[in-house]
Amino acid sequence: MTDKRKKSTQAEFTKWFGPLLNALRELGGSGRPKEVVEEIAKAEKIKDSQREEVVKSGILRFDNQVAWARQYLVWEGLLDNSQKGVWTLSSKGQETFLTQDDARTIFLKWVEIHQKAKKHKSSKDKIVQTQEQEEPEELDNEITPTLLEVLQSVSPIGFEHVCKRLLREHGFENVHVTQASHDGGIDGYGTLELNPFVSMKVLFQCKRYKGTVSRAQIGDFRNAMIGRADKGIILTTGTFSEDAKREASRDGAPPIELIDGKKLVKLFEKAELGVKPKIVYEVDYNFFETYMKK
Incomplete structure (x- = not known):
């Protein structure tokens, strides 16, 4: 893959930031992932061929990109992260309408936060390195590809x-x-x-x-x-x-x-058939954002 192609795909999912907020507003403020994906696809007139495209791990590329868009909006405080399996607009998200430039700004902001955090992490810690990824991995379930x-x-x-x-x-x-x-x-x-x-x-x-x-x-x-x-x-x-x-x-x-x-x-x-449960704590970067500015 050429460098030009890599650059075009690295942040491709940012174009779903605004449509995701719009979809949740259309659904009344909350919805399950499948409902949100369907609403975005309908509103944006996504072709079947695009809906059916998969990434290396076998998951659907479009669904995966929407999941990544959702994660950035959670970090930004535009979506709540309180209930697993339901995506919900925060009060801030309810009143926010994003352009593509706004989405890009949010993306770069959180890439910078991750990079700063990476400098201070131990070798055993993990962090999302979206800027270096050609295709984001699926977020909901780390065990899925395996x-x-x-x-x-x-x-x-x-x-x-x-x-x-x-x-x-x-x-x-x-x-x-x-x-x-x-x-x-x-x-x-x-x-x-x-x-x-x-x-x-x-x-x-x-x-x-x-x-x-x-x-x-x-x-x-x-x-x-x-x-x-x-x-x-x-x-x-x-x-x-x-x-x-x-x-x-x-x-x-x-x-x-x-x-x-x-x-x-x-x-x-x-x-719990053929798998063993484990507890994973994810850092709430939105919580620590105000402390990084002081």
Whole structure:
């Protein structure tokens, strides 16, 4: 990659600072990451091809850039950082409208703060070095790339069985993996009890790869499950195309839940299946900013 290309990508995510604030205002002041990403994509008319582009670790580039934009806005005090899984405007953020020049100023400000902090850190400390990164790493979950690599390295049959275990950990009963007979693209089935009176049969398909699941693959799976189950689930270590997402929730068709690599990791973490929890404290640079000026 040329130096010119590196310079153009290093701070590319700053262009989402303003749209992110606007999206949260449109959502009423708060929203879950997926809702915010969808709102920005709609408002900015982001093409499907851009939504589906991935970085080296396999996560979606656009989603990743929005996550980094959110982190800088938290440091700047424009977003609250109080509740995990929900992005919320602060009172300051509610009244702030950012131009691209404003976003660039915020970016450079926090790069300088990080660089000053880096000079005083020990060799064991870690700090975000955004200015030196060609592509920012995913923020929400440091374990994501490592766990995805492990899941992508197991055998296809092994992946089906570990998904079976995951479904059991999340409340499914009578979960079975079908025999290796290419049963119409169905890899397994189980039952989910919604309450003491209602339960549903669910069919699932497992795709262990780094690629993108297409709309046609969603359609093939739906055709295989029609008349056999109430709901379908596709679990993959990769991603889903935007057309695939639309097809999965198409009106009048049996619904299919899509579990991509990022969500798959979160499900493993929630069940503490194959991962060990650890406590990590992140420095609140916004808190210390006033003391740096004295």
